[in-house]
Amino acid sequence: MLRIDHKHCTGCGSCVEACPQLAVVTRRDKYKFIYPAVDNELCTLCGRCVEVCPLDKPLSAPESAGFATKYYAAKAREKRELLHSHAGGIFGLLAKAVLAEGGVVYGVAFDAYRHPAHIRVDSDHAELLEQLRGYKPVQSDTSGIYTSVRDDAERGLTVLFCGTPCQCDGLRRFLGRDYPNLILADVLCGGVTSEGIFHRYVNWLEHRVRGTIREIRFENKPAFGHSRGLRLLYRRGRFRYLLSLPAEWDTLCAMSAQGYSNRRSCGVCRYASTQRVGDLSLGRFENIRRAHPGFPYDNGASLVIVSSPKGAGLFAQIAGAVICEESDRERALSNPALTAPTRENPHRAKLLTDIYRHGFGKAAEKFGSPGIWNAVTALLRAAIPDKLVILYDRLSRKKEEKAKRN
Ligand code: SF4
Ligand code: SF4
Ligand code: SF4
Incomplete structure (x- = not known):
């Protein structure tokens, strides 16, 4: 019988898909993360769900037959x-x-x-x-x-x-x-993160821009080159707007990187x-x-x-x-x-509860803004085109090589 371990279950969905009796269904926890649940009335104890669950088993590996990674x-x-x-x-x-x-x-x-x-x-x-x-x-x-x-x-x-x-x-x-x-x-x-938290984040962004977000991207290469950044395409009234924000202002990804969300x-x-x-x-x-x-x-x-x-x-x-x-x-x-997982932040439960009780905005306030100095350096950094940095690196390398030769 499938034992659902809420700390380790990844929500991969393999057990849900494999059950021949359709006895494993998907449920969402209070923060809207996906977990399976078994309907004991339908379960025939065939063991297929346990067989396909990756937990407590060695990681699967591709057939590589001596192939060097x-x-x-x-x-x-x-x-x-x-x-x-x-x-x-x-x-x-x-x-x-x-x-x-x-x-x-x-x-x-x-x-x-x-x-x-x-x-x-x-x-x-x-x-x-x-x-x-x-x-x-x-x-x-x-x-x-x-x-x-x-x-x-x-x-x-x-x-x-x-x-x-x-x-x-x-x-x-x-x-x-x-x-x-x-x-x-x-x-x-x-x-x-969960779909529920993601939706609350987008709703909060919509509230801030006073518009309806049509597209959200978590990379903004036209504005920030290879660095991360947020790109929002939104509509307010008859007009469409494009907002580019450096990664430091992408609160959801910042929360994720610190193990909160x-x-x-x-x-x-x-x-x-x-x-x-x-x-x-x-x-x-x-x-x-x-x-x-x-x-x-x-x-x-x-x-x-x-x-x-x-x-x-x-x-x-x-x-x-x-x-x-x-x-x-x-x-x-x-x-x-x-190298290592993003460890769960000890205040994760409190922050997620705040998101659901008081809205993403209140939780974001408590989480904190990037700070004016970080924000300014992020913008300055973003203003230097990648091509210029690459050119500078190449010239410096050539100079170093020349100095070594002499
Ligand atoms: S970090 Fe990625 S791979 Fe690991 S459990 Fe979470 S979603 Fe799965
Ligand atoms: S033991 Fe078999 S019937 Fe029961 S939940 Fe698992 S796969 Fe479904
Ligand atoms: S197969 Fe295992 S890890 Fe995947 S959703 Fe089911 S219980 Fe969770």
Whole structure:
């Protein structure tokens, strides 16, 4: 019988999908995080839910047969691809390569009600790919998705599934076998918040801008280059406005980074390591400036970890469309999602209760603003174009090399 451990359950949804009696349903806790619940009336004690649950089992791994993990710094060559994607825009290129050969892609999109859910995109509806782009700090609904992935894989289609490592682990356990035509790409994840908290955040932003938000992006490359930033497209009356804010003013991501707004399981996440579940792992290349001084990181750079021959095969397919430099484990470790989980803040419960009792605005007031000095330095930093910094780095390196030669 499935024991639901609220501290460690990741809400991957594998047990919900696997139950043949439909006895496992999805419930939300008081902060609107997803948890499974078993209907004892329907349960026949078959044990399938326990079998597919990744908890208390070793992490699933891709079939790698002696494959040595490879690390890369990479970015899309095409500027449009880069500007509209997270980090170096590698996911979009991989997805296009899969669709081009008649395959299907699974990733997270918001619907018209800002409900975050995994969706299936095939080549007949390639325009939906736009919705999968961009970083989303909220947990997605995977209802029906693992079955759909299995059906597509059984039909022989090339399938690319992109999700958090816990979702990839849940999917692997659900499938129970590896498919040569299924490639899993896990994202380098520091934690996710609930849909309820995310909605309260957006409502608060709408209240502040006195408009209706049409689009929210957690990266703003046109304004801030490779640095993080918030981009809000909103409507007030007959007019549309665009608001760009540096990451320091993105209260939700700041709360997440300090362990306030994440799911409890994120605070003890087992996936924060270089042992990867996906055939590929994708995320930002943090500290790229130091790790790869010659890399043109303007408008974003991805860290790509290739953990299996299948992952290597798909990454090789987009070689012509990327600028790529081989990296290594030590340099990749600058991404905190590979070293340790974002620990739960001891005041998390209080802050989340405040959000639900008094609204996001009151909780944000208590959480605190970035401070005037941080805010000014963030804006100044954002005002220097990446290209100028890269040029400065290159000139300094040349000067150093010349001095060494003399
Ligand atoms: S034991 Fe079997 S029937 Fe009962 S909840 Fe689990 S999967 Fe469903
Ligand atoms: S399978 Fe996933 S959702 Fe179900 S109990 Fe295990 S961790 Fe939680
Ligand atoms: S931090 Fe860990 S538990 Fe949380 S969503 Fe990411 S992979 Fe899952």
